[in-house]
Each structure stands twice: as structure tokens, then as C-alpha cells.
Amino acid sequence: MSEGIQSKVVLITGGGTGLGAETARHLAARGARVAVAGRRKEKLDEVVAEIAKAGGEARAYQLDVVDKKEVKAVVDAVIAGFGKLDVLINNAGLMPIRPMAEVNTDEWDAMIDVNIKGTLYGIAAVLPIFLKKESGHIINLSSVAGVKVFAPGGTVYSGTKFAVRAISEGLRQEVGGKVRVTSIEPGAVESDLKFSTTGTAASTVRDFYKIAIPASAVARAIAYAIEQPADVDINEIVLRPTVQEF
Template identity: 45%
Template structure:
């Protein structure tokens, strides 16, 4: 599929994988709708995209709020008349050992990593069903398959995203022609690690941080690959590991 002129909503677009994906897809001719909570970062990205000849719209939204996600889709429809693709990228990773009982952080991860995906899908699905085509990309993780220190809750959220994606695919692809892809990266050089407050976890992960990680651009390329397959093809999962990661 050619993504030229496709309207693509990207959550968590202010940095990391979201930012890199927006730049990649805009370069390939897509119209990108940039969403996150950091207005200044989104406006900087919009300016960069437009400087390169691309098209971008900024809509501030918190994925944990249903009304915000409905507003995001409504403003996209108002501006462009439709939505073709949703990339649920927003996520948090404040890892901690369960015994520390950092329950506020657990709840934030569930709200952003799981409920945020549900809210995004709920907001955009009526338009995709009406169009009888489209693509939903959810950012899961290799953590959906393998536990790592401090990751009990985080891994659980990514399992949820993976399985929700598969359920969506089975329900939507045959009936409406809506493709669904779960993107599952290993360690990526983003600012996710900055949300970790458990010093014991940081000490445990110190050795891992010495390896060469994936770059956000690597994940953007994987997303582009999934989006540009023929309509007869659904890329269910893309599992991407750094060469050095076990």
C-alpha cells in the first residue's frame, strides 16, 4: 500500500519512537497528526516536518482520557475528512520490583499502556469501519514474551497490548479489511528509562545499558514496512531485538 496522502494519527509523538515514526511517514508522503501532552515538542516536530515539505497537524491529548482521544479524532476528521491509520505509541516504563509497592506507578502504566490503547481504538474505529479499510498499529514489546528485572507490571501491560491486537485482527480484518499490527521492540534508545525511580532496578539494568540498543528510527522502519504491504497481507507481529540483546 502506498501511504502517500494517508492520514495517520500517532500518539506519543513528542519523542522517541513516535517522533521518528512521524518523520519517516511524513517523508514518505503521509499526512501525520501528532499527539501527546507536550505542546512545545509537538510544534517543533511539526515545524521540522513542514520544513522538509511534509504535512502535519498538532492535537494535544492525554491518551488516558476518553474525551481527549475523541477530540483528537474529531479534529483530524474536521481538518482532513478521514483517518486511515492509528499508531498507538504512547507508553510508560517505570520499572520496579513488586515488593516496593509502587502502586501509583503500576496504575499509571495500566492507564497509559493499556487503557490508552483502548481509548485510541474506541475513538478511531467507527471511522475505519465506515471506510471498510485502515490499519491499527499498537506498540507492544518483547517484554510481552520475556520477563526482565522490575518488569512484572510493565510486561503484563505489554502482554495485554499484544493479545488485544490479535483479538482486534481476528475481529476486524476479515469483516472490515482493517489490518492490525503489534510492534514488539527490545531495548530502544529512548527516554523511557528516565521514568524508573527504583534504584535497585537501575543497578540491575546498568550492564544492559552498555550494549548498543535499537534506535527509534529502526522501529519507524518496521512500522513503515507493516503499513506498506498489499491489502491481502496483515503483518501480525514484528519482533525486533538489538543484535547484542539476549
């Protein structure tokens, strides 16, 4: 079944690897026209080639979500190339886990810039367009760490993901009559995110991720939110491995 997804144009940030790439492949297989954006152009090109080989349609756009002008330029380029934009998936994210006592403010800055500002810049780029046409769907990737504080080690990361969840809910209340808004809150998912941790907690994080579910599980959840009729807004989806306590 592709109803609700067929022919929609979907822009995915962080679309070159992991969850973003798997979501791109899954939605393209369901008939979506996919734009993947991210910093590593070679990875994006690989995803586009895979989708094209499978008979789908996709294009790659180099993007650093911390640059608001670049985000707007990519959104404009996607609309120019595809003729429209229906769904934005704010997926780009960082997850360096480290006790706050180690005071790594560079990591804090990076998470705030990518996880929060990157999400806001994506919203800022598409919202006027969606409001003007009175349709569109913004999907933000939060985390179970945005539902329950992940500490010790993930305190600042949780702060950024609580922010994404709050922004999603506030945006829904403001524009829900015209634009759909969904917050996705995954638990441990197999992706490159676990490699963001390079400090003292690196081995702990990688051990924890041994229980991770495949990125395809999240891709299916995202597809479920997109495929709903226009008058149905899936506000939040929380999913995690069955054995994950947190």
C-alpha cells in the same frame, strides 16, 4: 518507494519524542500526512516544524491518552483537519521498572492507564470509523516484554505489554476482514522510555539501554507494515538489538 504510504493520514500518540517523533518524521518523508499527539505541546510543535521544513505535512494535537473523551476529540479533530484518518499508531507508553516487593501501586496504576487503557481508548475512538469505511490500520506498540516476561523489575510492565499484544491479536481476529491490526514488539530502543524508571532499578535500566538501537529502526518496521497492499496484514513484528539476549 512510497507506495502504500503516500497521502495516508497517520495519527501517532506519544508523537513528540523518541519513537513516536521519529516515526512521524519517517512516514512524512515517505509522503504520509501526519498528526502527532501527546502531552507536551512544545515537543509536538518541534516535530511539526521539522517535518514542514523538510517539505512534509504535519499537525500537532495536545492529548493525554488516559482521557477517553480527549482521545475521541483528537481523532475527530484529525478527521476534520485532514479529511480522513487511515492509520492509528498507539505509541504512548510508560516503563517504570521496579521489583514488585517495593509495592509502588501508583506506578502500576500509571502503566495500566497509559499502556493498556490508552491503547483501548485509541482503538475505541477509531474502530467505528474504520469499520464503517471498511478500511484502516491500527498499530499498537507492545514490547519484547510482551513476548517474554521481563523480571525481576519489569513484571507489571510485561503484564501491560502482554495485554497490548493480546488485545491486538483478538482485535485482528474480530475485524481482520475490514481493518488491519499490527503489534510491534521492540527490544531496547533509544527513547525517553528509559527515563520512566526513577526508583532502585534506574541505573540498571540505563546501563541496559546502552545497547539500544535507534528509533529509526522501529520507524522502518512500522512503515513496512503500513506499505503492504490492503489484503496483506503484518500481524506482529519483533525487533531488538542483535546483542540483546532478552
